[in-house]
Amino acid sequence: MDMKIEVIENVFKYNRINAESNRELFGKHHVLALNILSSPGAGKTSLIIETIKHLGKSVNIGVIEGDVSSTYDAQKIKKYINQVVQINTGGTCHLNATMVGRALEKLDTGNMDLIIIENVGNLICPVGFDLGEDYRIVLSSVNEGDDKPVKYPPVFIKCNPVLLNKMDLIGISDFDLGFFIKEVRKINPSAELLKFSCKTGEGVEKWIEWVLKQVKNKKGK
């Protein structure tokens, strides 16, 4: 039993050390780092593509794609920018700071303004692993249902902002927006909440504004 606890402590200790080293790198180059968490299929890749479409001309963006398997998402993003690295975890259910550190070596981090890390699609495990990011962000989606903050509280407690995608489906689903917002507020009263649809583009400008503001803040530091 002691042995088990020790091992788990070691895993978190190594992650902390590597997260700090990533954070130092981001700080040194004034690069904003965003770590995006969600269920499979909530729209992380679509959001990243929208961000590149809106900001790619004025902001130097790099992307780290985390997946259990395949280079499917990285290929999609490669159509828009060159600075993309795919991490295949080979079964592991979250990214850790060591994986991200290795990916950063393959990106031109010194010339970046923004690095977006797409975590493995999983609403539970990635929460516990600091990657050295500036913001840990959760992306929920209308079709997943309004009960996600009730059933998966840790990710909604630890993330800010909280994003809600696929708002175009709200008319044809029984998603209760008031209930969702109330439950998020209950466990994370200070979280910023942004709603949009990557499909129709509605509301995406609020996200773009938020990102641009944080990029400028980081550059100013």
Place this chain on the structure above:
Amino acid sequence: MDMKIEVIENVFKYNRINAESNRELFGKHHVLALNILSSPGAGKTSLIIETIKHLGKSVNIGVIEGDVSSTYDAQKIKKYINQVVQINTGGTCHLNATMVGRALEKLDTGNMDLIIIENVGNLICPVGFDLGEDYRIVLSSVNEGDDKPVKYPPVFIKCNPVLLNKMDLIGISDFDLGFFIKEVRKINPSAELLKFSCKTGEGVEKWIEWVLKQVKNKKGK
């Protein structure tokens, strides 16, 4: 490093022992046990409710609900049947055989025909944990996208049947059904594939037929 491997082996060893003991219990009472895996919000609870609505009068059904937090899903199911137990994992990302063994003590397993286990919403971690079930089943949904078998292969390799829910959304999404089926076939050629919409009820009868057939098979053993 050796230490870590030993601990992980122990976790799996204890799980195997407890899974066998659950399997013996299911065998002794000729109860069919189904372990349903999916992403958060794919519709596991809705599928269980549909199953109870169709079969509840002729088949004695018990349900084990797995969630990180809350009794939200168990409460929904309690409206239809009494034999429901909620497991709150408190952060753990999957059910294990020990948790299920304890839940079985609270169900009238000796008088059951069918026990449905709703695993924690997670497309990765539950795959590795045998609960003693007869069938490990994956429920995918149209709104998650057609690339799930490519990006999360282990769950599609290890599960049979493969279910696809929210077929009512197929007209308004860019989900390519041919691609999804091709990718499932590629990694799991013998898997049965059932498509339906729990919302409209379309196709659900195929699932009900499948369940009823397995219940009868188990009773005949």
